[in-house]
Amino acid sequence: MKRRALLQALALAPLLAAGSGLMRAMPAQRVLRLGAPADTPKRVFAAGAPAAVLIAALAPERLLGWPMRVSPEALALLPAPLRALPVVGRLAGRGSTVSLERLLAMQPDLVLDAGDFDANYRSSAERVWRQTGIPIELVAGRLPDHPAQLRHVGRLLGVAARGEALAQAAEAQLALVREVLAARPADARPTVYYGRGGDGLESGLAGSINTEVIEFCGGRNVAAAAGNGCLARVSLEQLLAWDPDVILTQDAAFAASAPQDPRWRSLRAVRSGRLHCAPTLPFGWLDGPPGINRLPGLAWLLARLHPGAVPALAPGALHARIDALHRLLWGSRLPAGTVAALERGR
Missing domain, CATH: 3.40.50.1980 (Nitrogenase molybdenum iron protein domain)
Known part of the structure; x- marks a missing residue:
């Protein structure tokens, strides 16, 4: 040396x-x-x-x-x-x-x-x-870590009061998850596929942080059957065999094209209108990145996986809750397109 x-x-x-x-x-x-x-x-x-x-x-x-x-x-x-x-x-x-x-x-x-x-x-x-x-x-930075994470980094950066306010908001979101799941027995929870990319054929395996929000909110990730890991390619044939109750994506082009494709229409989630595209502004509500930006997505996802489970998931209450959290996080109101999607239940 x-x-x-x-x-x-x-x-x-x-x-x-x-x-x-x-x-x-x-x-x-x-x-x-x-x-x-x-x-x-x-x-x-x-x-x-x-x-x-x-x-x-x-x-x-x-x-x-x-x-x-x-x-x-x-x-x-x-x-x-x-x-x-x-x-x-x-x-x-x-x-x-x-x-x-x-x-x-x-x-x-x-x-x-x-x-x-x-x-x-x-x-x-x-x-x-x-x-x-x-x-x-x-x-x-897994989902249960966010309250402590916000407090810790808030103190580290000299903004402890801001960290505390955001930590309390995160705790309220996690409490809503617990409330909803308490009303939904494990065997009544839907099977879910998360389709990433323009063709929807990339997904997170068991334990992937990219699908953490789905499993955390009581969705049963069908891609977990393919093993443990991060992201992996999935064949349409495999997806047809899984035939999930719900399909989630953050890719608007895929969400628009899948219902027009006969192969995707073979899936009951697509036929029943349970293919949902999560908002991505300013950052993804499910992923992209897997950080505190997912906090607004918790309530949105609960309403799609467990509709009507608790009063807080009714459209008006849901909109108010997510808008308040968005303003706290970013200092701005929800974009008009996101508001319209919430009102349509999409």
């Missing part, structure tokens, strides 16, 4: 030891910290899309840039500080699009990531931290 690299490694060793101690507490805390961030980080690099959405909702002025492209229609619904941000690339997961040199040049006070992270992911984060010295915070 070169002398300079050796000295850097020795200098970082005490901080790495502190981070490793937090890793041992990870099952309880659902947080991994590498390094010591400033008391209130001002410049925060979002390692991936879920973290970007989290920062955008909590402290938009702290976000350095988007790790993904955000459409003009989506940006129009977001607070002003977010509309002119550049696309800076992502550091999280496979296919990282930002180099360590570029990351250092942006001079972030903190790298934040949110979502799932396994041993390989932790190892990658440690490597980035060793090489850059930039503090890194990984915060778990």
Whole structure:
């Protein structure tokens, strides 16, 4: 090892030891910290899309840039500080699009990531931290984690009151899920297929974070029969054999074309009008990304999987609930197209 690299490694060793101690507490805390961030980080690099959405909702002025492209229609619904941000690339997961040199040049006070992270992911984060010295915070982001996640990151970014308000809103959404599922026996819950992409033939397998919201809301994911994993291609023949009660998508083109296709009309979900397209503005309500943007989607999805289960899912109450949450998250009213879809029960 070169002398300079050796000295850097020795200098970082005490901080790495502190981070490793937090890793041992990870099952309880659902947080991994590498390094010591400033008391209130001002410049925060979002390692991936879920973290970007989290920062955008909590402290938009702290976000350095988007790790993904955000459409003009989506940006129009977001607070002003977010509309002119550049696309800076992502550091999280496979296919990282930002180099360590570029990351250092942006001079972030903190790298934040949110979502799932396994041993390989932790190892990658440690490597980035060793090489850059930039503090890194990984915060778990499955649906049950969102209240604690919002409180934790709110405190971290110096917006504890905002974090608390959003955490309480998240808890109200999770409580609605529990209320609805208590009224729906497991054997009365519908089978569901989530069709991604323009042809609807990509889906999440058992345990996939991409289908977490479906299973969380009491839908029985038919693609779980294909095994555990993340995303996978599905044949139409396999889907015909599963013949789900409900089909969900976020692709408007697929949702419009499937009812016109004789092969898709062979599925009872399509014939019975239970192919539902979830809103995607400013971010997806089911996925895309799998972050706190899914919170409005919980009530929407409950109404489609368990119509009439509780009064809160009636059209007027549902619209009011989702609009209030949307305004709290993003400071804007629901788009007209989303309101019309809610009124149609689609």
